[in-house]
Amino acid sequence: MNVAFFDLERQYRALQTELETQVLGCMRDCLFIEGPSVKSLEAQLADYLHVRHAITCGNGTDALKIALRACGVQAGDEVITSPFTFFATAEAIAAVGATPVFVDIDPATLNINPALIEDAITPRTRALLPVDIFGLPAEMDAINEIAKRRGLVVVEDACQAIGADYHGRMAGTLGNAGCFSFYPTKNLAALGDGGMIVTDSDKIAILCRALKAHGSGKNGYRAAQLSGMDPGDGEMAVSSPASALYDPYKYYNFLVGDNSRLDSLQAAVLQVKLKHMPDFIRRRTLNAHRYTEALAGTPLRLPVTAPKGMTPCWHQYAVMASDKEALAAHLHKAHIGTGAFYPVPLHLQKVFCSLGYREGSLPAAERACRESVCLPIFPELMREEAEYVIHTIRTYYGLA
Numbered sequence: 001m002n003v004a005f006f007d008l009e010r011q012y013r014a015l016q017t018e019l020e021t022q023v024l025g026c027m028r029d030c031l032f033i034e035g036p037s038v039k040s041l042e043a044q045l046a047d048y049l050h051v052r053h054a055i056t057c058g059n060g061t062d063a064l065k066i067a068l069r070a071c072g073v074q075a076g077d078e079v080i081t082s083p084f085t086f087f088a089t090a091e092a093i094a095a096v097g098a099t100p101v102f103v104d105i106d107p108a109t110l111n112i113n114p115a116l117i118e119d120a121i122t123p124r125t126r127a128l129l130p131v132d133i134f135g136l137p138a139e140m141d142a143i144n145e146i147a148k149r150r151g152l153v154v155v156e157d158a159c160q161a162i163g164a165d166y167h168g169r170m171a172g173t174l175g176n177a178g179c180f181s182f183y184p185t186k187n188l189a190a191l192g193d194g195g196m197i198v199t200d201s202d203k204i205a206i207l208c209r210a211l212k213a214h215g216s217g218k219n220g221y222r223a224a225q226l227s228g229m230d231p232g233d234g235e236m237a238v239s240s241p242a243s244a245l246y247d248p249y250k251y252y253n254f255l256v257g258d259n260s261r262l263d264s265l266q267a268a269v270l271q272v273k274l275k276h277m278p279d280f281i282r283r284r285t286l287n288a289h290r291y292t293e294a295l296a297g298t299p300l301r302l303p304v305t306a307p308k309g310m311t312p313c314w315h316q317y318a319v320m321a322s323d324k325e326a327l328a329a330h331l332h333k334a335h336i337g338t339g340a341f342y343p344v345p346l347h348l349q350k351v352f353c354s355l356g357y358r359e360g361s362l363p364a365a366e367r368a369c370r371e372s373v374c375l376p377i378f379p380e381l382m383r384e385e386a387e388y389v390i391h392t393i394r395t396y397y398g399l400a
């Protein structure tokens with residue numbers, strides 16, 4: 001048997017008619033940029049997540065950059081984050097001119113350890129950027145409490161966590177702003193790149209909408225005002241003679257932003273998939289429970305039972321194996337795909353060597369990187385495939 005780590009084709013085939021109808025409709029509309037599908041998707045996602053503003057953008061990395069800027073993070077600031085995450089988390093911090101400060105993870109949850117955050121705060125710290133790794137929310141109450149007491153903002157990297165629940169609230173909505181990715185293997189996945197920022201703050205929302213569109217337009221004008229700048233007389237632009245020919249706001253730039261829009265075609269795809277999200281998560285959860293039950297008794301460290309009040313969305317199922325390389329080789333020989341998330345902790349990435357971290361600086365994250373093997377968990381994984389994975393692992397440990 002061959003078991004792919006992720007089989008994208010199955011989801012496409014299962015939803016083919018719905019997807020193709022939506023995409024074709026979008027092609028026929030010819031409203032490719034900021035079309036009606038983008039607006040309705042944003043409304044549906046705001047509703048799904050119970051949040052005031054959902055602002056789509058080009059990808060999750062851009063969402064992080066835009067959210068950090070909108071929350072006031074700028075050159076010279078420090079942002080505290082987890083070293084056990086995809087590179088984009090820290091890359092976004094560096095891209096806005098700030099310095100990532102890494103705090104070790106809790107080895108049980110694999111999320112940033114709130115008990116270690118205070119020691120990393122300096123007068124330059126501006127924000128906390130926790131990550132809901134593998135779809136399990138970070139300990140946001142403790143993180144928000146620290147932020148409130150120390151006057152910091154919280155941007156939640158929920159790129160892997162759409163659909164996870166934290167004490168009755170949705171992951172991504174727990175800080176000042178939250179960021180999502182719609183990368184094709186995410187729980188809610190586009191047929192290409194896509195991302196989103198969510199927030200309950202009107203001010204952050206205006207800034208995000210401005211920053212994702214060149215800092216132009218009405219949002220750009222209002223964002224400049226909110227940033228304490230004097231954007232000049234925007235009304236004058238509207239009444240200038242050229243206004244008969246073009247939307248003058250569009251060509252007046254008030255901030256230097258980005259071009260980071262979600263295509264209307266991708267929004268149409270995401271609208272179809274959003275309807276199936278509860279089912280996707282139900283199936284991922286079933287797969288996770290199947291693994292957890294059947295792999296108990298092996299030498300593997302299995303994902304922690306979610307802390308009370310949290311329901312993960314099971315983006316990944318990561319087991320910790322002291323013999324990771326040998327186990328992964330055994331699985332590959334049996335034609336089972338695995339993921340290596342993440343082989344290098346971010347504090348030891350070459351690009352961050354000037355920050356002064358060494359091997360041993362953040363031992364829990366380093367150990368997780370040495371030991372983590374992710375098993376196939378995608379919603380369309382079949383029962384017999386999961387059973388084959390389990391059997392292969394149990395055989396490897398001499399337990400089958």
Ligand SMILES: Cc1ncc(COP(=O)(O)O)c(C=O)c1O
Binds near residue numbers: 062086194
């Ligand atoms: C935790 C985390 N942060 C950020 C990103 C970046 O998202 P994107 O690939 O859409 O830019 C990802 C996606 O891979 C991610 O998993």
